[in-house]
Amino acid sequence: xxxxxxxxxxxxxxxxxxxxxxxxxxxxxxxxxxxxxxxxxxxxxxxxxxxxxxxxxxxxxxxxxxxxxxxxxxxxxxxxxxxxxxxxxxxxxxxxxxxxxxxxxxxxxxxxxxxxxxxxxxxxxxxxxxxxxxxxxxxxxxxxxxxxxxxxxxxxxxxxxxxxxxxxxxxxxxxxxxxxxxxxxxxxxxxxxxxxxxxxxxxxxxxxxxxxxxxxxxxxxxxxxxxxxxxxxxxxxxxxxxxxxxxxxxxxxxxxxxxxxxxxxxxxxxxxxxxxxxxxxxxxxxxxxxxxxxxxxxxxxxxxxxxxxxxxxxxxxxxxxxxxxxxxxxxxxxxxxxxxxxxxxxxxxxxxxxxxxxxxxxxxxxxxxxxxxxxxxxxxxxxxxxxxxxxxxxxxxxxx
Amino acid sequence: xxxxxxxxxxxxxxxxxxxxxxxxxxxxxxxxxxxxxxxxxxxxxxxxxxxxxxxxxxxxxxxxxxxxxxxxxxxxxxxxxxxxxxxxxxxxxxxxxxxxxxxxxxxxxxxxxxxxxxxxxxxxxxxxxxxxxxxxxx
Numbered sequence: 001x002x003x004x005x006x007x008x009x010x011x012x013x014x015x016x017x018x019x020x021x022x023x024x025x026x027x028x029x030x031x032x033x034x035x036x037x038x039x040x041x042x043x044x045x046x047x048x049x050x051x052x053x054x055x056x057x058x059x060x061x062x063x064x065x066x067x068x069x070x071x072x073x074x075x076x077x078x079x080x081x082x083x084x085x086x087x088x089x090x091x092x093x094x095x096x097x098x099x100x101x102x103x104x105x106x107x108x109x110x111x112x113x114x115x116x117x118x119x120x121x122x123x124x125x126x127x128x129x130x131x132x133x134x135x136x137x138x139x140x141x142x143x144x145x146x147x148x149x150x151x152x153x154x155x156x157x158x159x160x161x162x163x164x165x166x167x168x169x170x171x172x173x174x175x176x177x178x179x180x181x182x183x184x185x186x187x188x189x190x191x192x193x194x195x196x197x198x199x200x201x202x203x204x205x206x207x208x209x210x211x212x213x214x215x216x217x218x219x220x221x222x223x224x225x226x227x228x229x230x231x232x233x234x235x236x237x238x239x240x241x242x243x244x245x246x247x248x249x250x251x252x253x254x255x256x257x258x259x260x261x262x263x264x265x266x267x268x269x270x271x272x273x274x275x276x277x278x279x280x281x282x283x284x285x286x287x288x289x290x291x292x293x294x295x296x297x298x299x300x301x302x303x304x305x306x307x308x309x310x311x312x313x314x315x316x317x318x319x320x321x322x323x324x325x326x327x328x329x330x331x332x333x334x335x336x337x338x339x340x341x342x343x344x345x346x347x348x349x350x351x352x353x354x355x356x357x358x359x360x361x362x363x364x365x366x367x368x369x370x371x372x373x374x375x376x377x378x379x380x381x382x383x384x385x386x387x388x389x390x391x392x393x394x395x396x397x398x399x400x
Numbered sequence: 401x402x403x404x405x406x407x408x409x410x411x412x413x414x415x416x417x418x419x420x421x422x423x424x425x426x427x428x429x430x431x432x433x434x435x436x437x438x439x440x441x442x443x444x445x446x447x448x449x450x451x452x453x454x455x456x457x458x459x460x461x462x463x464x465x466x467x468x469x470x471x472x473x474x475x476x477x478x479x480x481x482x483x484x485x486x487x488x489x490x491x492x493x494x495x496x497x498x499x500x501x502x503x504x505x506x507x508x509x510x511x512x513x514x515x516x517x518x519x520x521x522x523x524x525x526x527x528x529x530x531x532x533x534x535x536x537x538x
Contacts (some may be wrong), residue, residue: 337456337476337477337478339455339456339477339479339480340477340478340479340480343427343477343479343480344423344427344479347423347426347427348423354455355455369457370455370456394424398424398427398428398431399478
């Protein structure tokens with residue numbers, strides 16, 4: 001039986017187990033390690049303070065810890081310097097920041113390229129930007145397995161392409177996208193490149209410089225960290241092209257009644273009091289993750305994923321969406337409505353997602369109205385999957 | 401407890417569901433009850449009759465006779481059809497005033513189906529009830 005040596009680092013798993021619940025919805029949000037819980041408790045019990053403002057001791061302590069996370073993230077992503085890391089309130093906000101920050105570079109008739117598998121968070125900000133500027137939203141199609149069709153992309157990315165925004169790992173299909181070949185197509189046209197790493201960063205360490213993107217976005221709560229924190233990496237030159245978008249707080253350099261001057265990145269893009277505890281907590285999570293045996297972790301996740309995909313494949317009438325590479329699998333069952341299946345899995349304590357997974361246009365293209373998604377994290381083990389398959393069989397027996 | 405005013409179908413639901421042992425029997429019952437829904441014509445499964453806010457497609461048609469409301473509902477998901485059937489068993493034939501005040505949460509709790517009404521559920525029973533109340537208020 002495949003067991004996870006890291007499971008006991010996550011107190012919630014034991015609580016859920018005691019309640020008869022199996023958690024297979026980590027792509028929606030991950031459970032939290034004790035290291036995070038201790039860091040949050042430590043921060044709040046030793047004196048909260050606002051950052052970048054006061055000179056008193058607790059403010060200095062908070063600011064140092066807050067900026068420490070920025071430094072850790074820069075090294076985690078291999079950014080050139082910590083000032084290339086901006087904290088937002090989530091990945092969605094980071095993508096909205098980009099869509100507003102780039103607005104001045106988009107003219108009527110310009111093109112913004114996204115892919116057919118984007119989460120609404122990496123679709124709607126660009127769709128709305130295109131509408132505001134009378135630009136075109138170009139949607140790069142997928143091949144059958146669920147990877148971006150590079151041949152089509154070569155045709156569709158052209159001299160009017162100003163931005164390419166693409167996911168690293170699909171939250172519906174579990175397919176890793178060929179970004180090393182896709183991004184150069186956009187760069188060759190002088191376009192800015194945006195990578196949505198909300199799912200990707202959870203399952204592979206990413207080097208933004210070797211990836212060669214201008215911007216990279218991730219979400220703390222999917223990476224075992226607290227909610228309310230997103231991270232935007234921007235290459236220094238690319239950040240300098242963004243216009244400020246939210247105003248107030250310490251993002252200002254000089255304020256008069258009729259005009260103001262603003263700070264450059266990162267602080268110029270962090271209006272208002274940031275999620276201080278969350279950022280400090282994320283730093284503790286990075287320390288925790290950094291201390292794990294990366295090779296053992298990847299091997300464990302790979303074995304779990306194989307078990308999931310093989311187990312689904314050997315059951316009659318199950319159709320996988322795409323050919324998932326890692327992390328998750330979405331599926332439909334012939335003659336069974338996903339809502340019925342999800343209802344009966346829930347009755348048996350299995351936490352999966354059903355529905356359109358914040359990707360309605362993708363579901364439309366796949367010709368399905370909904371699907372069940374089981375998603376994995378390294379705290380899952382073989383027993384979780386056994387419970388899942390047993391529950392799946394009993395549910396299907398009832399429904400068919 | 402307004403026991404005497406409960407319609408016969410509602411009493412039948414109470415007898416059936418409170419006697420159910422475990423989730424499997426409840427699921428079977430829901431599917432059986434779903435089969436009892438009056439079928440909708442294809443033309444009635446229209447966008448206009450569709451209830452927004454449900455993850456699965458749900459259609460609802462209301463008609464009034466002698467100040468009492470009669471509903472027909474359908475869905476493509478079988479368990480949801482069952483939930484609709486037990487909802488209809490409780491609310492069918494009520495007047496607009498009673499419809500506004502009916503405690504659906506209490507009703508589903510009594511049947512052991514309270515979890516199906518939690519706000520995180522996208523099945524939309526709450527949306528269906530709101531739509532019923534809105535139709536009856538017109």
